[in-house]
Amino acid sequence: MSILAEAFALVFQPYVLLVILAAAAFGMFVGAIPGLTATMATALLVPVTFFMDPVPAIAAIVTATAMAIFAGDIPGTLLRMPGTPASAAYVEDAYKMTRSGRAEEALGASLVFSAIGGIFGTIVLVTAAPVLAEVALKFSSFEYFWLVVLGLSCAVFVSPGSVPRGMIALIIGLFAATIGIDNPAGQPRYTFDNVELLAGVQFIPAMIGLFAVSEVLRFVASGAENPAVEKGGRTGVFRKQWTNLKRYPVQTLRGSVTGTAIGALPGAGADIAAWISYAISKKFSKQPQKYGTGHVEGLVEAGASNNGAVSGAWIPALVFGIPGDSITAIVIGVLYIKGLNPGPTIFINQPQLIYAVFIVFFLANIIMLPMGWIAIKAARTILSIPARVLMPIILMFCIVGSFAINNSPFGIILMLVFGVIGFLMEENDVPIAPAILGLVLGPMLEQNFVTSMIKADGSFLAFFERPIAAGLGLFTIAVWCIPLVMLLLRRGRGGGEGKPAVDASDRIGD
Amino acid sequence: MKFNDLLLGLLVLLGGIAIYVSALGFTDIPGQDYGAGTMPRAVAVFAALLGLFMIVKALVAGIRIPSLDLADWLGSRRSVLSVLVALVLVVFYIVAAPSIGFVPASLVVMAVLMMTLKTKPLTAVAVSVLACVVIQQAFGRLLLVPLPRSEFLGFLW
Numbered sequence: 001m002s003i004l005a006e007a008f009a010l011v012f013q014p015y016v017l018l019v020i021l022a023a024a025a026f027g028m029f030v031g032a033i034p035g036l037t038a039t040m041a042t043a044l045l046v047p048v049t050f051f052m053d054p055v056p057a058i059a060a061i062v063t064a065t066a067m068a069i070f071a072g073d074i075p076g077t078l079l080r081m082p083g084t085p086a087s088a089a090y091v092e093d094a095y096k097m098t099r100s101g102r103a104e105e106a107l108g109a110s111l112v113f114s115a116i117g118g119i120f121g122t123i124v125l126v127t128a129a130p131v132l133a134e135v136a137l138k139f140s141s142f143e144y145f146w147l148v149v150l151g152l153s154c155a156v157f158v159s160p161g162s163v164p165r166g167m168i169a170l171i172i173g174l175f176a177a178t179i180g181i182d183n184p185a186g187q188p189r190y191t192f193d194n195v196e197l198l199a200g201v202q203f204i205p206a207m208i209g210l211f212a213v214s215e216v217l218r219f220v221a222s223g224a225e226n227p228a229v230e231k232g233g234r235t236g237v238f239r240k241q242w243t244n245l246k247r248y249p250v251q252t253l254r255g256s257v258t259g260t261a262i263g264a265l266p267g268a269g270a271d272i273a274a275w276i277s278y279a280i281s282k283k284f285s286k287q288p289q290k291y292g293t294g295h296v297e298g299l300v301e302a303g304a305s306n307n308g309a310v311s312g313a314w315i316p317a318l319v320f321g322i323p324g325d326s327i328t329a330i331v332i333g334v335l336y337i338k339g340l341n342p343g344p345t346i347f348i349n350q351p352q353l354i355y356a357v358f359i360v361f362f363l364a365n366i367i368m369l370p371m372g373w374i375a376i377k378a379a380r381t382i383l384s385i386p387a388r389v390l391m392p393i394i395l396m397f398c399i400v401g402s403f404a405i406n407n408s409p410f411g412i413i414l415m416l417v418f419g420v421i422g423f424l425m426e427e428n429d430v431p432i433a434p435a436i437l438g439l440v441l442g443p444m445l446e447q448n449f450v451t452s453m454i455k456a457d458g459s460f461l462a463f464f465e466r467p468i469a470a471g472l473g474l475f476t477i478a479v480w481c482i483p484l485v486m487l488l489l490r491r492g493r494g495g496g497e498g499k500p501a502v503d504a505s506d507r508i509g510d
Numbered sequence: 511m512k513f514n515d516l517l518l519g520l521l522v523l524l525g526g527i528a529i530y531v532s533a534l535g536f537t538d539i540p541g542q543d544y545g546a547g548t549m550p551r552a553v554a555v556f557a558a559l560l561g562l563f564m565i566v567k568a569l570v571a572g573i574r575i576p577s578l579d580l581a582d583w584l585g586s587r588r589s590v591l592s593v594l595v596a597l598v599l600v601v602f603y604i605v606a607a608p609s610i611g612f613v614p615a616s617l618v619v620m621a622v623l624m625m626t627l628k629t630k631p632l633t634a635v636a637v638s639v640l641a642c643v644v645i646q647q648a649f650g651r652l653l654l655v656p657l658p659r660s661e662f663l664g665f666l667w
Contacts, residue, residue, distance in 0.1 A: 396616050400616075
C-alpha cells in the first residue's frame, strides 16, 4: 500500500499535473494538424522531457500520445485527411457523417470510445504487466532473442506497404544500430574516426529526423495549401454517445480487447489495430453495407481499438524492454537515457514508478474527455493555421531539440541526415516504423544473439531447447510463414476470385 | 524520386555486400568465434538475400532496366528550390549559429523558409521573431540548453 501511496505522491504534484495538462494541449494540437502524427508529437516532446524527472517525463509522453491519437480523428472527420495513420481506417465514415451535418457526433464518438478503449487497455496493463514481469524474470538470452526477433518481424509484416520494403527499413535501422563502440568486442564500427559517432547513432536526433524533418521536407516539396474545412453542424459532442454505447456494447468491448491485444504484441501498434478492428467490425456487423457511408459503428469499434493499443503497447515495453510500436520505441530510448532500464527488474527495483505510470494512464484517458471537447470546439481555428507558417517553426523545434540532447551541433547533422533518409524512404513507400524499431532493438538483438551463440557453442538448436524460447521461436517462424501461406491460399483459389485476393498478393509479394 | 524494384533490389544487394566486406575487418571477442563482426555480417547476409529476392522478383515481373522515377515535385522548379532552401537553411544554422548566435540564425531559418513557402514577408518576420523568442526562452532560459549566444542579445539569456 505504501508503494501505491508513494506513486500517488509522485503523480499528484502541481508540477506533474501541470505537465500533464500542457502535454495534453500539445498532443491535441499536433494530432489535429494533418500530416503531423502522434509519433511526431512524441519526437518533438522528447527533447523537453529530457530535462524532467522520470515521472513527469513519462506523464508528458503518455498524455500527449493518447491525445494525439484521438485528435488525429479531427482532420480526418472535417477534412477527410487523417491526422494520424491510426485514424485512416474509418476516415470515410467520419467524413460522410460530417457531410450530413453530424461532425460533432462523429468526433464525440471518437473521443468517448477512444477514452473507453484507453481505460480498458490501461486496466489490462495494470493487471497483466506485473504478472508477466514475474515470468520475464526467468528469461535468458534465448527468450529475449526470440522476443526481439518477434517484435522486429511483426513490425515488418504489419507495416503499411509491401513486406520487402518493410525489411529494407529494418535493415537501415539495424545497420544504424551497429555504428559505434558499444558492441561485444568493444571495437569502433563505422565511426570514420568521428568521436561523436563512437557513442553510436544518437537515438533522438535520428528519430526527430525520420519522423519530423522528413514530414517538413515532404510538405515543402508538395507545397500543399490548407484545404477548406467542412461545416459539419452542431449536434453536440456527448449527446448521442450514451445511445451509441448502449447500441454497440459488444463492438466497444471487442474493439478494446482487439486493440489492447494487438498493441501488446511487440512491434504492432495503434495504426494496424484500427484497421483490423474496422475490418472485424464490418465482418460481424448486421449492417455491413452501411460501412463507408457515414455509419458510426465502425468508428466506435476502431476508435476504442486504437487507443486500447496505445496502452497495450506499453506491456512489452515495460515488462521486456521491447517496444510495442514506434512510440514506445521512443519511450524506451527515453527510459534508458534516464537511467531506468525497462524490463522485469524495474518492477522490483522501482515499483512506485511503475504504479505512477499506471496512474498517469488513467489520468490521461480521463482528461482526454474535457480536453477533447475543447479541441473539437476549437478545431476550425487549429485547422486554419497555415502549414506554410507552422512547418518552418517545427523545423526550428527539430533543430533545437536535436541540439539539446548533447548540446552539440552533431545532433543537428544527424537529424538532417536521417531527415533526408526518412524523406527518401517515404517517397519509395518504405515504412519508417521498422527502422526505428531496428535502431532501438539492434543493440539488444546483438547482445542476446552473441551471448546465446557463445552459450550454445554455435548450435542453433539451443535456441529451441528451453520451453518458452521454443514457443516464442516457433511463433516467430509462424509469423514469417504468413506471406507463404497467403500466397498458397491465393494459388489454391486460382487467383481469379476478384480484387481482394489480388490485393493480398500485392501486399505480400510486391 | 522513386527507385524501381530492380534498382532498389540492386542497391540493397550492393549495400549488403559492402557491409559484409567492411565487417570482415572487425575483431572477435578473444577466445570466441563471435564479436564485433557478427551482427554486421548477419545484417549483410539478410540484406543480400533480400536484394537478390527483389531482383529476381522484378525480373520475373518483366522489369529489365534499373530506373529512377522522378516524382511530381521534382518536375516543379519551385518545389525543388523549396526543398533545397530547407536543406541549405539547416546547414546554414549549423555553420552560422556558433558565430552569430541562436537568435539571428534561427530568425533567418524560419523567416526565409516561410517566405519560400509564399508567406507574406511581414507575417513571416513577425511570426519568426515571436517563435524565436519563445523557443529561446523555453529552451535557453527554462531548460538551460546552452543555445549559442549573441553578444548584443545577452539580455535574453
